[in-house]
Amino acid sequence: MSFNKTKEVIEEGDVVILYLNPNNIYSLEVKAKTFNKKAELVDNVFQTTYGALKVISLVGQKYGSKIELTKGWAHVLQPTPELWTMILPHRTQIIYSPDISLITHLMELKPGSTIIETGTGSGSLSHSLIRVIRPNGHLYTFDFHEQRVSIANTEFDRHGLSDFVTLKKRDVCLDGFGEELKHKIDAVFLDLPHPWLVIKHATVVLKQIGGKLCFFSPCIEQVQRTCAKLICEGFIELNTYECLQREMNVQYRSLPILDFECLKYKHTNENITEKNERRERKQEGKLLTVIHAQSLPGHTGFITIATLPPSCHRCTQK
Amino acid sequence: MSGESAESVITVGIHVIVKKQSFSKVYKVSENGTLMLGKNQKVEMHEIIGKPFWSTFEMVPKHGSKNTYSLKLVERTESWDDLKGELSGQDNRFITDDGTSQRLSKEEILQLQESGKSGKEIIGSLIENSTSFVAKTEYSQEKYIKKKERKYFKFLTIYRPTILSLHEVYFRQNHDKIGGLRMDSLAQILSYSDVQADGLHMLYDSGCQGLPAAAMLNRIGENTGGYLINFHPGNVPQIAIVQAMNFPQELKDRHIAVNIYSFLRLHYQGESSVLDNISSKKITDHIKETQNIEESAEKSNGETKNNEMSQMNIEISELETDTRENIVSCCNTEKGTDTLKRKLDESEEPEETIPAKKPKWFLETQRALDLLNNSKARGLTIIAKEHPLNIVNELLPFLGASRPFVIFHTYREPLQETYMELKQKRNVINVKLFSNFLRSYQVLPDRTHPDILTSDTGGYILTGYLVR
Numbered sequence: 001m002s003f004n005k006t007k008e009v010i011e012e013g014d015v016v017i018l019y020l021n022p023n024n025i026y027s028l029e030v031k032a033k034t035f036n037k038k039a040e041l042v043d044n045v046f047q048t049t050y051g052a053l054k055v056i057s058l059v060g061q062k063y064g065s066k067i068e069l070t071k072g073w074a075h076v077l078q079p080t081p082e083l084w085t086m087i088l089p090h091r092t093q094i095i096y097s098p099d100i101s102l103i104t105h106l107m108e109l110k111p112g113s114t115i116i117e118t119g120t121g122s123g124s125l126s127h128s129l130i131r132v133i134r135p136n137g138h139l140y141t142f143d144f145h146e147q148r149v150s151i152a153n154t155e156f157d158r159h160g161l162s163d164f165v166t167l168k169k170r171d172v173c174l175d176g177f178g179e180e181l182k183h184k185i186d187a188v189f190l191d192l193p194h195p196w197l198v199i200k201h202a203t204v205v206l207k208q209i210g211g212k213l214c215f216f217s218p219c220i221e222q223v224q225r226t227c228a229k230l231i232c233e234g235f236i237e238l239n240t241y242e243c244l245q246r247e248m249n250v251q252y253r254s255l256p257i258l259d260f261e262c263l264k265y266k267h268t269n270e271n272i273t274e275k276n277e278r279r280e281r282k283q284e285g286k287l288l289t290v291i292h293a294q295s296l297p298g299h300t301g302f303i304t305i306a307t308l309p310p311s312c313h314r315c316t317q318k
Numbered sequence: 319m320s321g322e323s324a325e326s327v328i329t330v331g332i333h334v335i336v337k338k339q340s341f342s343k344v345y346k347v348s349e350n351g352t353l354m355l356g357k358n359q360k361v362e363m364h365e366i367i368g369k370p371f372w373s374t375f376e377m378v379p380k381h382g383s384k385n386t387y388s389l390k391l392v393e394r395t396e397s398w399d400d401l402k403g404e405l406s407g408q409d410n411r412f413i414t415d416d417g418t419s420q421r422l423s424k425e426e427i428l429q430l431q432e433s434g435k436s437g438k439e440i441i442g443s444l445i446e447n448s449t450s451f452v453a454k455t456e457y458s459q460e461k462y463i464k465k466k467e468r469k470y471f472k473f474l475t476i477y478r479p480t481i482l483s484l485h486e487v488y489f490r491q492n493h494d495k496i497g498g499l500r501m502d503s504l505a506q507i508l509s510y511s512d513v514q515a516d517g518l519h520m521l522y523d524s525g526c527q528g529l530p531a532a533a534m535l536n537r538i539g540e541n542t543g544g545y546l547i548n549f550h551p552g553n554v555p556q557i558a559i560v561q562a563m564n565f566p567q568e569l570k571d572r573h574i575a576v577n578i579y580s581f582l583r584l585h586y587q588g589e590s591s592v593l594d595n596i597s598s599k600k601i602t603d604h605i606k607e608t609q610n611i612e613e614s615a616e617k618s619n620g621e622t623k624n625n626e627m628s629q630m631n632i633e634i635s636e637l638e639t640d641t642r643e644n645i646v647s648c649c650n651t652e653k654g655t656d657t658l659k660r661k662l663d664e665s666e667e668p669e670e671t672i673p674a675k676k677p678k679w680f681l682e683t684q685r686a687l688d689l690l691n692n693s694k695a696r697g698l699t700i701i702a703k704e705h706p707l708n709i710v711n712e713l714l715p716f717l718g719a720s721r722p723f724v725i726f727h728t729y730r731e732p733l734q735e736t737y738m739e740l741k742q743k744r745n746v747i748n749v750k751l752f753s754n755f756l757r758s759y760q761v762l763p764d765r766t767h768p769d770i771l772t773s774d775t776g777g778y779i780l781t782g783y784l785v786r
């Protein structure tokens with residue numbers, strides 16, 4: 001129960017983030033026992049590069065506090081959707097925070113929005129969507145993969161988010177979203193290989209006063225096919241974006257400065273040593289700058305947003 | 319959620335987005351209001367009152383008065399979208415540039431207009447008869463069409479304002495006015511700040527027309543438990559975009575705008591120090607003065623040029639420092655007097671100098687402090703024109719442990735410095751500095767490519783989490 005409200009103190013059953021350093025971040029479920037690989041119930045001990053942690057000992061600790069380990073320390077944090085996306089167990093490819101931010105913003109979501117997402121995948125996007133639409137909105141999320149649905153279900157439950165989300169196992173290309181959601185939805189989001197097969201179903205569930213449809217596709221051909229379909233179905237204001245986040249490493253660097261003045265006239269010996277000294281002093285001057293990553297994700301996916309006007313202003317083709 | 323009938327009708331007093339092809343503007347609906355389009359087109363707007371959102375109107379020239387239009391409700395707008403498609407990829411082997419770029423004479427163009435041809439037909443003829451058009455790059459072709467659009471496109475559609483549409487209006491008109499905050503940066507700030515329906519959310523914003531506050535209030539939502547504590551350096555916060563969102567009073571009441579100096583003084587020195595200061599007449603006059611300037615700055619936003627604006631800003635901040643210095647010197651004299659005399663003074667002072675009713679800004683400052691004393695903030699967002707280091711240092715103590723902060727700046731250097739200072743002196747983890755590259759695409763059958771026009775003013779974002 002650690003996603004639905006801010007907490008001071010860690011309780012049994014919480015999911016917490018263990019932060020060792022930027023490259024070692026983990027999530028832990030705070031309970032005394034856990035199953036090992038042989039499916040035996042054993043003490044829940046988490047091995048880190050800085051030593052072992054008896055997970056149940058976190059109970060009573062404050063969120064944000066420093067935990068001593070035998071060879072170092074770590075911090076425990078309450079998860080946010082951004083932290084969760086960084087460390088969640090991958091069952092599929094997932095969408096990351098920069099794209100999630102843009103998707104949420106473009107769909108104009110806010111508390112109270114009733115929305116659809118498909119496929120659920122690893123639930124990376126779902127956690128962010130639920131944060132925005134809580135407490136009076138609802139997320140309906142669909143996936144045709146039985147196991148992904150059931151794991152996601154357990155996760156939402158463990159995170160205290162069950163009240164805001166309904167999971168359904170369904171092939172949305174074939175079967176749509178179901179009669180019960182007809183004209184109830186503010187926005188539909190698609191992340192699956194054939195988004196163009198879902199557009200017709202989406203127009204049925206979007207509200208009569210109109211709504212948004214957003215889809216994420218790695219390939220431009222998918223975008224073209226889906227956009228053509230969207231226009232046929234009366235969607236307008238189609239926009240396609242690509243957003244790359246560039247992280248920068250802040251560092252002090254020193255730059256040697258070459259001194260050519262001494263070449264221009266004759267010097268006494270004294271003068272030269274003085275100049276050399278000054279040159280060395282200059283070299284010590286630190287420059288605060290950034291180093292760009294040697295490689296970065298050059299492409300994630302195209303994000304397309306489209307608006308379905310109110311039914312009285314729609315104009316479909318054919 | 320919201321009512322589908324009454325609320326979707328345009329009423330007097332609310333703000334709307336007026337869209338004319340790719341150009342859009344914010345308009346506050348009034349009984350007999352007019353809207354200026356460009357430099358000289360004047361549109362009488364009263365037709366829109368009582369009509370549903372999404373209604374489209376044609377601009378009909380008024381007889382007698384030049385460049386004045388009234389509106390007529392129409393079924394649908396004219397689409398220029400296919401215009402570009404038809405043009406690009408044209409075979410141009412027989413077209414030669416003969417030096418005279420437009421073959422149509424002024425009179426012929428005027429005739430076209432008077433013969434009742436649609437804007438699209440006119441621009442079509444203009445392009446057909448322009449010998450230089452084909453020689454233009456696609457980039458300048460687009461620019462050419464945009465320019466003509468202003469003159470020949472005659473349909474307006476009225477929309478309900480949203481953060482995206484308001485952002486678009488301000489970003490296009492003058493992105494400086496909103497601190498160069500691009501859509502993707504704003505989107506990420508809203509994520510990394512963890513803003514949501516409940517909790518206290520702190521924002522420092524020194525001049526984005528209220529865009530960040532409006533976007534955060536939108537995420538806090540109607541009829542929820544969340545608060546936005548909006549620190550600002552002036553006497554009044556910039557709230558043009560907050561107002562344009564037509565938020566219900568209930569939500570506006572949870573937007574607590576406070577001057578950051580007053581807030582910190584109240585926190586460190588207590589009520590009497592703040593109230594003593596405002597009872598000094600000189601200072602109140604000063605404050606009024608600054609307020610006037612800021613108000614006039616806000617009013618003239620539409621018209622004032624860039625540099626005029628920034629000049630005003632400088633004036634404002636100068637006056638502010640003035641005020642502050644005065645206040646400081648006041649405090650000093652007060653401290654200088656011996657305790658006995660002070661006690662005597664205090665017993666007399668209240669009736670005389672402290673107004674019986676505490677001013678509204680003071681009560682708001684008190685309210686912000688009470689809320690933050692009660693529970694720490696869930697997130698801290700800083701979008702500053704100033705150097706952010708001192709601001710973040712002062713506000714971090716009000717942020718809960720394990721909670722995120724996010725700082726946006728147009729420049730990278732102040733964020734680098736802030737990064738180093740925070741890493742060395744404060745308990746923060748997962749600190750990251752980044753910038754974004756945003757690209758939009760034209761998607762058309764066989765003609766898909768990145769958009770020709772893009773913006774390279776994304777700014778920089780610093781994020782992290784506060785720990786104990």
Ligand SMILES: C[S@@+](CC[C@H](N)C(=O)[O-])C[C@H]1O[C@@H](n2cnc3c(N)ncnc32)[C@H](O)[C@@H]1O
Nearest residue numbers: 094095119121122123124125143144171172192
């Ligand atoms: C890339 S994953 C989604 C990842 C998710 N957006 C996230 O951030 O974690 C795509 C998912 O769509 C599901 N899917 C594909 N085709 C589907 C269909 N026709 N109906 C329902 N789900 C489908 C797959 O099972 C897969 O889990």
